Amino acid sequence: MFSxxxxxxxxxVLVLAILQISSDRLFFSVKVYALQSFFxxxxxxxxxxxxxxxxxxxxxFLTLLIKVIIIPFTLFEAIKEMKIKREIETYxxxxxxxxxxxxxxxxxxxxxxxIDLGGEIISKKIFPISLSIIFVGAFIMVSRKKPITQLIGxxxxxxxxxxxxxxxxxxxPLIVEIGIFFDVIVGATMAxxxxxxxxxxxxxxxxxxxxxxxx
Amino acid sequence: MIYILAIELIWAFVxxxxxxxxxxxxxxxxxxxxxxxxxxxxxxxxxxxxxFELHKYLFVDSLNILIAVPLFFLFFTxxxxxxxxxxxxxxxxxxxxxxxxxxFWMNLFIFCMSVVLFSNNFGIIWIAIEGxxxxxxxxxxxxxxxxxxxxxxxxxxxxxxxxxxGLFGVITLYFASYSLLGEGMPxxxxxxxxxxxxxxxxxxxxxxxxxxxxGFGTKAGLAPMHSWLPDAHSQSPTPISALMSGVxxxxxxxxxxxxxxIANRVGLITFTNHLxxxxxxxxxxxxxxxxxxxxxxxxxxxxxxxEHMGLMxxxxxxxxxxxxxxxxxxxxxxxxxxxxxxxxxxxVLVNFHTRDIFSIKGLYKSMPLTAIFITLGLLAITGTxxxxxxxxxxxxxxxxxxxxxxxxxxxxSLLLVIIFGGFLYLFSQMLMGxxxxxxxxxxRMLVPMALLILVMLYFGVTMPEDFKAILNxxxxxxxxxxx
Numbered sequence: 001m002f003s004x005x006x007x008x009x010x011x012x013v014l015v016l017a018i019l020q021i022s023s024d025r026l027f028f029s030v031k032v033y034a035l036q037s038f039f040x041x042x043x044x045x046x047x048x049x050x051x052x053x054x055x056x057x058x059x060x061f062l063t064l065l066i067k068v069i070i071i072p073f074t075l076f077e078a079i080k081e082m083k084i085k086r087e088i089e090t091y092x093x094x095x096x097x098x099x100x101x102x103x104x105x106x107x108x109x110x111x112x113x114x115i116d117l118g119g120e121i122i123s124k125k126i127f128p129i130s131l132s133i134i135f136v137g138a139f140i141m142v143s144r145k146k147p148i149t150q151l152i153g154x155x156x157x158x159x160x161x162x163x164x165x166x167x168x169x170x171x172x173p174l175i176v177e178i179g180i181f182f183d184v185i186v187g188a189t190m191a192x193x194x195x196x197x198x199x200x201x202x203x204x205x206x207x208x209x210x211x212x213x214x215x
Numbered sequence: 216m217i218y219i220l221a222i223e224l225i226w227a228f229v230x231x232x233x234x235x236x237x238x239x240x241x242x243x244x245x246x247x248x249x250x251x252x253x254x255x256x257x258x259x260x261x262x263x264x265x266x267f268e269l270h271k272y273l274f275v276d277s278l279n280i281l282i283a284v285p286l287f288f289l290f291f292t293x294x295x296x297x298x299x300x301x302x303x304x305x306x307x308x309x310x311x312x313x314x315x316x317x318x319f320w321m322n323l324f325i326f327c328m329s330v331v332l333f334s335n336n337f338g339i340i341w342i343a344i345e346g347x348x349x350x351x352x353x354x355x356x357x358x359x360x361x362x363x364x365x366x367x368x369x370x371x372x373x374x375x376x377x378x379x380x381g382l383f384g385v386i387t388l389y390f391a392s393y394s395l396l397g398e399g400m401p402x403x404x405x406x407x408x409x410x411x412x413x414x415x416x417x418x419x420x421x422x423x424x425x426x427x428x429x430g431f432g433t434k435a436g437l438a439p440m441h442s443w444l445p446d447a448h449s450q451s452p453t454p455i456s457a458l459m460s461g462v463x464x465x466x467x468x469x470x471x472x473x474x475x476x477i478a479n480r481v482g483l484i485t486f487t488n489h490l491x492x493x494x495x496x497x498x499x500x501x502x503x504x505x506x507x508x509x510x511x512x513x514x515x516x517x518x519x520x521x522e523h524m525g526l527m528x529x530x531x532x533x534x535x536x537x538x539x540x541x542x543x544x545x546x547x548x549x550x551x552x553x554x555x556x557x558x559x560x561x562x563v564l565v566n567f568h569t570r571d572i573f574s575i576k577g578l579y580k581s582m583p584l585t586a587i588f589i590t591l592g593l594l595a596i597t598g599t600x601x602x603x604x605x606x607x608x609x610x611x612x613x614x615x616x617x618x619x620x621x622x623x624x625x626x627x628s629l630l631l632v633i634i635f636g637g638f639l640y641l642f643s644q645m646l647m648g649x650x651x652x653x654x655x656x657x658x659r660m661l662v663p664m665a666l667l668i669l670v671m672l673y674f675g676v677t678m679p680e681d682f683k684a685i686l687n688x689x690x691x692x693x694x695x696x697x698x
Binding site for chain 2: 134138170182197
């Protein structure tokens, strides 16, 4: 029952990652990311209830604070400031991306089918789910042109890793988790600053893709 | 160790409130103090000793002191060098405020690197290595040109991606060890994991090893994920290029080596060795192709770092004691040689303000002393006797022949010859020729080069007893039970 519920939340996170691929509006992407992070926080909270561990409550709270509120807010501000005309641009169009991603998800389920994780484990299916989310995040990073969507891809990937960390092993030690949160928030802030610099350096609004930065 | 970390962290913030002239001098003093402390640690670990501090969160053994002392030595030379470098940049129109920013991030970078080396816990190591990415990002975009910003974007995205994969490896490792050691921090401690390594699940360790190799291999500049390296090294200010190339890559490789040691003990030795050999040869191959086509001398050196990292990984993958010994020796030698190369080439950069090889001519006339150092460094980095890199490359080749890897070693030697040729051709374009320009050479930029040359010659002709003891201790750590 409990593990089913965790799997359900994991499935929501995966579905939102796929939705991320099919989104073609920047604001919508950020909203999807915030919702996805909310589900990750929910799964951490539920596991915390189950194992009655205080560390997981703190971790869930930090996820909620940082990934559902602070990072999406920063990204919204950055998008507003940039006044982007053209929305998400891709190297591979959305239909093909969805086809590729679905096959990647199937492959990651097949790959992990024989792995006997052993030990005390909350849910076996979370492992392939989080592996798929990692692949989806990596795919977004390589298939999108705009720096800001690449950043969203990275954050999606990071959500997949956090899901694996909490749902497979009852969470990493608290000090390590706080360190990871710190790194993520600093990294995201710095990446936003660099995006800002990119906008300053390149005047023409349509040249603001990474592609145009490569000579 | 705790003093090293404390000094670095406090100094990074204090320097913001000091005038620039004081910073220049105090930075040298701070780096001397750090070097002194790291020297004093050597005697505590000779033999098989491990020395703990701060509730076992920090530790020193032969392996990490072997990388830490060259790190602080290079930091010392770089501190002297940056005085000359930054003064020339200020004359050329750089704001003084930016120089302070440079010093702030550089010290934070060294702090993160010291945490990577001295930490006992894989979780904290992960946090610190992400810290090195974040602290160098703004240094790469330091000059605020289009290329520099592009390079810093690439750097933060590719490295964060790689390190995120590394985090997955750390999680898998934690999952393997917590059934034996229980929940909490101790399950990620190197000293605890190595004690229970016999009982770890081999399959999980295999997954962890692959993610470590790809993830931290990104930071180490290894083949499939190396694309950030040439841009980052060519765009950042030269002192940072020297530090990144010399020690950042080595400390990332150091983490992979730690995990390889654990994986070797659960019977994955053939698997890890084969992966190491493959990635090593691939890195050397890609680097060799890139080197002969370069027109930018800093990119050239960046690819050379990639080649040397590949060579080290190859040496560790050979699998016998001599191979590991040679790999570690090569790691140390590379720190000094690359430090010298970047320092000397950096003086050319601040005087000519171009990175194009073919638009610089006649360095022997315009900057005679620097040109001599470039020539010496060139001979050293390509592995000519009597410099130290010759010794370690010689050992690598011997150990491979001992294991009967004839095809591999012939291929690698061929690539090394190509690289040698490429280096000689490209640098002779810059050194030879005729020119009327005469540039003033700054002695604060020449002294560090001379120091590095002396160290390299010293290690090229002799090997002190203490150094040999530490090196053997490190080889024992990596190869115990495994080989």
